[in-house]
Amino acid sequence: MNLDDLVAIDVHTHAEVSKDGHSSLSPDLLNKSADYFKAHGHRQPTIDEMAAYYQERKMAAVVFTVDAEHATGHPRIANEEIAESCAAHPGTLIPFASVDPHRGKAGVREARRLVEQHKVKGFKFHPSIQGFAPDDRLAYPLYAAIEELGAVALFHTGQTGIGANVRGGGGIRLKYSNPMLVDDVAVDFPDLRIILAHPSFPWQDEALAVATHKEHVHIDLSGWSPKYFPPQLVRYANSLLQDKVLFGSDYPVITPDRWLADFAKLELKDAVREKILKLNAARLLFGEETE
Template sequence: MSGPQGTPMDVAALEAIDVHTHVQASVLDDPAAGGGGDGFAAMADYFKAGEVTRYTVPMLADYYRRRRMAAVVFCVDTMHVSGREPHPSSEEIAEQAARHADVLIPFASVDPHRGAAGVRAARRLIEEHGVRGFKFHPTSQGFFPDDRLAYPLYEVIAEHGLTALFHTGQTGAGAGTPGGGGLRLKYSNPMRVDDVAADFPDLQIILAHPSFPWQDEALAVAMHKPKVYIDLSGWSPKYFPPQLVRYANTLLKDKVLFGSDFPMITPERWLADFAKLEIKEEVRPKILKENAARLLGLT
């Protein structure tokens, strides 16, 4: 897909919408400095991704534009656990994504432990920066999704009709490092999102990833709660659990979304393996684009 920066998105011209990509560099960074640290290298090793480039928002826009795809872009605010401010900031991601609105959809991230200040930041990000949703990573942020400390954030997101995307299941963050980097997998059981869906019935929710080892829980929540979706990022489709493929092909065909987890998994790698799955031809376009376009209000 080609076109001037800042032009509106032409959904009909897109091949796919990737609902799960990470921005891992700022436009203000010194390209010669490298970076990412040991955690970034460990994650690349976990995904068997080899040498991985840290992408800025404009780099992501160029990458997806050349592939005639759109992408949801975000960082993760892990201030409570890591002690570090997100880099780049959600403000930078939103401002840069607005210049590439033909292919990028900005999500933000606010650590629930920020309390009232975080709620104010979320409102600003929506009303002044135009973000379209929020990414939560319970394991990296150290909270259960149904902890009431996060409820004021959900209220703001639901009030504006936006989407909350929750990491679920195993994670590459901390994998293979001593003690898993101190990160606790228990926080990312998708069943902990069920209370959120019940208490905020108008909140659009995405359960990110095949939710190992809680795949059945994720399927149950998505089946039971009308506004809960599942994205397929973070795994090569050749490793998808059989029950996930079965539900994606049938009962959840309108609620399953293409996501890669780029840059750790490229859309090319994901799509090549997805092409080999026994997915009905009429379901493929739903998963690759149509479900996301409807959920995100693009059509």
């Protein structure tokens, strides 16, 4: 990956549909999510289409799905398919995987295989949808494998639009996405590189506390237009956390075009902007490979 040629690295995009048309969410959750995000009519791009979109903008993007089959009963998009599709677009798409902690030892074996054979760089967790607390020992063998493999663990934090206005929230419990629950993970796995995804409403201060206190905890800015960012998040991004905050869009629900247009209006130091847009992500994901 030639960092000089990139405008930005988007660390948070979703593979919403498989090659055979299988959706990452059940129809009910998908439709209600579209209501919440006012996203009716947006297409579910294929991974090849995502690659073309980001290549046109001279950006790279992390791509993942969410494996929540245990809690929702809805089969996931295969991690291998996502990894192989990303591999067809090197320098543009960066494969992450998602393994439900409820898969136990089989999930740990899968995680190892995905990193060692498919070059997966990280793993997406959505505790609310997957139905587990991040500090539940259920997930610890999986974290241990991810830490050992040198991969990244990305946790959804804060409220989610998935399940909004579905009866009983679709069984999705918001409490599992309090970023303070990741603090124990950062203590018990001190070398695990962690991303807290999204401005963490209503727990923004908790996310800032964990990220400033724990060495390898980062924050991505996906899922919100920057014009709605809490002021304390902007202040910390421009100062104490300038080396640990990452650009993420939540594409295709939020496009990088919209996100970047609003980001340009934030009062940030020029050097901080470049860190957020690509330098911090390059160091986190590739380390010495970017030198």
